[in-house]
Amino acid sequence: MYRYDEFDHQLVADRVSQFRGQVERRVSGALTEDQFKPLRLMNGVYLQLHAYMLRVAIPYGTLRSEQMRMLAHIARKYDRGYSHFTTRQNIQYNWPALDKIPDLLDELATVEMHAIQTSGNCIRNVTSDQYAGAIADEVEDPRIISEIIRQWSTFHPEFTYLPRKFKIAVTGHENDRAAIKLHDIGIVVKQNSAGEIGYEVHVGGGQGRTPFVAKKMTDFVPKEKLLAYLEAVMRVYNMLGRRDNSYKARIKILVHETGQEEMxxxxxxxxxxxxxxxxxxxxxxxxxxxxxxxxxxxxxxxxAESETFTQAQAADADVARFVRANVVAHKQAGYAIVNISLKPIGGVPGDATDTQMDVIADLAENHSLDEVRVTHEQNLVLPHVKLDDVKAVYDALAAHELATANLGLISDQIACPGLDYCNLANARSIPLAQEISERFADLDRQYDIGELKIKISGCINACGHHHVGHIGILGVDKKGTEFYQISLGGAADENAAIGQITGRAFTEEDIVDAIETVVTTYTDLRADGERFIDTYNRLGMAPFKERLYD
Amino acid sequence: MAQHAAKGARFQAVTANRLSDGEVVYWSADNRWVEGFTEAEIADGADAADALLARAMPADFEAHVLEPYLFEVLEDGSFYKPASVRETIRAAGPTVRLDLGKQAGA
Known part of the structure; x- marks a missing residue:
């Protein structure tokens, strides 16, 4: 994993010191809120419904155990004993006091972490594949170029005041787990016929009120030229991107209005x-x-085989279920990738307590070569677990309500914080996710339904990725009352697609029944081996709409 | 400024977030910011609401709170309650964590 050099340490220390002064001047009255707001946002500090919120960057979703332990410590000391992993592989604290945030950032800096590039109209924290360096058939570890991009983009003077925020994601594998086509720039690591490593670049993807799948800009940029290419994209955007209307300021609008060829x-x-x-x-x-x-x-x-691993599954059906759903083959013989679901039945998607984070830090240190990964689907990963150790890891996870065997299933939902926390939200997301997971709590039923990605946003900003859910749910406000709109057929993987809205929205009382209607329509109509998305792509919207509204 | 009251709303109160910690606060009848909605002064009518907001925003208000605004409240028997889900949640805390927010100490 990357370790800070002297420049990184100095840069972060200087930034915390600068922010401490800014906070002191705001509290003393020397700065107005209009003056202070852009400064706090550049340091990841938002104002939400109940309190300030601090978003901490987790570059390309990779953490060492000491970093996870620090995140737990901060949850305990500066927050309310828990935190929230986000759809951009970051972590959010919901209740920090403003005047304590500089101290919090000082402590974070001791483990080479910060809140830079988590807000504001800059190039945000780079995201990547949570299985990087662990999965077979990877062209190259995407974190290498992600780190190079991070160093190039951090405090880049030309791109500190862009028309809007700018997000870059990288995958090094043909199976896209980083949703790269839904980013301002999506990068796929490629190898050409000469065996050289380079990058396929997609530009202009995004969600929000105007969702677009990114357009391919080039098939191959040589490795040493990628920063020059990215700088070119950024310059075109910085020069031509709209600044008169924030709803039309993202590069996706520029690409759409300019056209792929001209861009x-x-x-x-x-x-x-x-x-x-x-x-x-x-x-x-x-x-x-x-x-x-x-x-x-x-x-x-x-x-390659482990008798211990095989016997553990044979002896305990819960272990077998966990392996079936949450354990993925590793590129290294004798190892496995272990996914930790942060979606317990009835729980809050993406939340973890300080105790749980400490447990995961210990497991990473003792069983995963000191690494933890964060996924954009709000789960965690122990990327390098020996097959012999999977049972011990499972036992420790199960003892702390972290062993729900539901990865990729209907209860493994993305949900934004929604109106329970968020100042922008129109409706609650979390209670809906909880009700849906309780409705489908039976794991056998979940396995029968198979892969099904439900994604829930509490407003059109789409932090919950509803546009790209197989089933997407968007919360809307109608005269102060929550309603929920369903979309179907979205996908965030290499076959990225924007879902289509089914029709009129449902009330809070009716929405979970409506979701069940969609699911039973699928199970009634699916052909052998078809996942939900396959059935939808074969049959289209009509049968689902008919059952929902007739 | 955020609009959190429908046109024609009869009863309104003023809320903001406290500068030091972001806590939800309300402007009270004795001209100070308080944490509990039940202590909020309720304005009856548009003119009274405008006057209430003006009292809550003296020259130095930014030294204490962020972004004060009016929001609609409804009569509920002899009490008042926020009209919207949003303000109901701000007045109580997250509906998914009843151990947190103002509701935790109620």
């Missing part, structure tokens, strides 16, 4: 200029230096 021409022209200067060609020694941080950890040489 490609503009980017290529800018790229040619930057490339000619050679200013942003990444030196090979720097690529090698960053790559070394992501060299494979010290895996033991183990047999």
């Amino acid at each position: 490609q021409r503009l980017v290529e022209a800018e790229f040619a200029k930057i490339d000619a200067s050679d200013m942003l060609t990444v030196p090979q020694e720097e690529i090698d230096r960053i790559s070394a941080y992501f060299a494979p950890p010290a895996f033991e040489t183990l047999p």
Whole structure:
């Protein structure tokens, strides 16, 4: 994993010191809220319904055990004993006091963490595949280029005041787990016929009130040229992106209104200029230096099969279920990727207590080569667990309500904080997720339904990714009352698609029944082996709409 | 400024978030910010609401609170209650964590 050098340490320390002064001046009255608000937002501090909220960056979703332990400590000392993992692989604290946040940030800095690039109209924290470096058939660990992008983008003076926020995601695998086509820039690591590593770049994806799947800008940019290419995209956006209307300011609108071909021409022209200067060609020694941080950890040489692992499943049906749903094959013989669902039945999606985070930190240290990953679907991952250790890991997770065997199933829902916390929300998301998971609590029923991704947003800003849920749910406000609109057929993977709205919205009382109607329509009509999304893609909206509204 | 009252709303109160910790507060009849909705002064009619908001926003209000605004309340027997789900949640706390927010100490 990447470790801070002296420049990183100084940069973060200076930023915390600067923010401490800004907070002191705000509290003393020397700064007005209009003056202070953009400064606090640049440090991840929002004002929500009940309190301030602090969003902490987790670059490309990777954590060391000491970092997870610090996140637990902060939840305990500065918050209310819990925190919330977000759809951008970050973590949010819901109740910090403003005047204590500088102290909190000082403590975070001791484990090389901060809240930079978690808000404001800058290039945000880079996200990536939670299975990076662990999954088979990866072209290259996507965290290498993600870290290079992080270093290039942090405090980039030209891109600190963009028309709007800007999000970049990277995958190094053909199976996209990072939703790269729903980002301002989505990057796929590729290998060309000469065996060289480069990048396919997609631009103009996003959700919010105007959702778009990103358009491919180029098939292959050589590794050392990617920053020059990204800088070209950013310059075109910075020059032409709208600043007169925040609803039309994202690059997705520019790409849509300019057209894919013209956008490609503009980017290529800018790229040619930057490339000619050679200013942003990444030196090979720097690529090698960053790559070394992501060299494979010290895996033991183990047999591919584990008798201990096999026997544990045979002896305990709960372990077998956990393995079936939450354990994924590892590229290294004798190891497994263990997913930790933060979606217990009736729980709050993405929330974890300080105690749970400490338990996960211990498991990472003792059983996962010191690593934890955060997923954009609001779960956690122990990426490098020996097959021999899976049972012990399961037991520890189960003892702390962390062993729900529902990954990718109907109860593994994304839900934004919604109107229970969020200042922008129109409706609650979490209670709906809780009711749906309770309605479908029976795991056998969930396994029968199979892969089904429900995603819930409490407003059109779409933090809950409702546009790309197989079943998406959007909360809307009608004269102070909550209603819920359903969409079907969305997808966030390599076959990214925006869901289609079924029709009129449902009341809070009726929405869970409506979701069950959609699910039973699928189970009634599916062909052998079809997942929900396959059935929807084959049959379209009509049969679902008929059952929902007739 | 945020609009949290329908046109023609009869009863309104003023709320904000406290600067130091973001706590939800209300403007009271004795001209101070208080944490409990039940202590909020209720204005009857648009003119009274405008006057209430003006009293809640003296020159130095930003030294104490963020973004004061009017919101609609409804009569509920001899009591008042926030009209919207949003203000009901602000007055109580997250509906999914009854151990947190103002409701925890009620």
